[in-house]
Amino acid sequence: MRVQKKAKKRVLAVSSSGGHWAELVRLSPAFANHDVIFVIATPKEYADAYNLSDYAKGGKIITINDANRWDKVGLIQMLIQLIRIFIQVRPDVVISTGAASGFFAVCLGKLLRAKTIWVDSIANAEQLSMSGQLAGKYADLWLTQWPHLERNVGPYYRGDVL
Amino acid sequence: MIFLTVGSQLPFERLVRVVDEWAAVNNQKVQAQIGKSQYQPKYIKGVDFIQPRQYDKLFKKARVVIAHAGTGVIMNALELQKPIIVMPRQEKFLEHRNDHQMATAIRFKELLGVYVAMNEEELGNWLGKINELKGGYKIQPYASGKILEAITELINA
Structure with missing residues (x-):
């Protein structure tokens, strides 16, 4: 009988810096046994600090420009950087905790037929983040971390990162 | 030492500003990461950005952490069972993109060890009691349970 081996997948884990990043790292046991590439959107001047950090042991870290919805040029630069990463990595799975960078990543992932996962930040206790609302359409697994924000059509509640 | 981070x-x-004025009157040693701030504190030691490793050191050494109500810093404090005072940023003061x-x-207020100040006055109250503040609820460095299972299940499906 042939022994079935679970093939390693290429996982792209994308988020902005700060809380989003902390939450993504907290989720990493769920995908740590695959080939993981972390992408962090951080202001350029701080990028080196993340490259040197011990946060995501074993995983490769790529830093990209940070931008939010008030900075259209920055958003386009970020999207271009992400497209390049997607061409190189060809991920099987894309996971994000937010924000704008993660939304783009989940869209690109869906477009390229990767499995996509959006975990809306625990910071969004009253309503989903703007990127979280938009990401629902593109995420195969769409989660909120607050039970009162769960709906029949998603997002779903499956506990939180604490 | 008190560690302040925004x-x-x-x-x-x-x-x-509130922490700076408090430190002046109470002769407290405060180290701070304050971002690109117009206001430059006089009595606390503030810099724009602290490298993650140094940040971790200061965080561990601090008796109490004071911060904006960001989930990253709150989770960090819970992990170390460090008492933390947090004040939320507000959109009306242009401190964030939303509220x-x-x-x-409000949600994290329920956890022991998280001292929430909704405004400057409440912040002043907690600072006045800073010697009595204790860490409480402890979390592990990684998530566990249902949320990891949900993600693993989709990846392996």
């Missing part, structure tokens, strides 16, 4: 993305002068930190603060 994250690295946006300044939060309302918070820094999600108000909601975060």
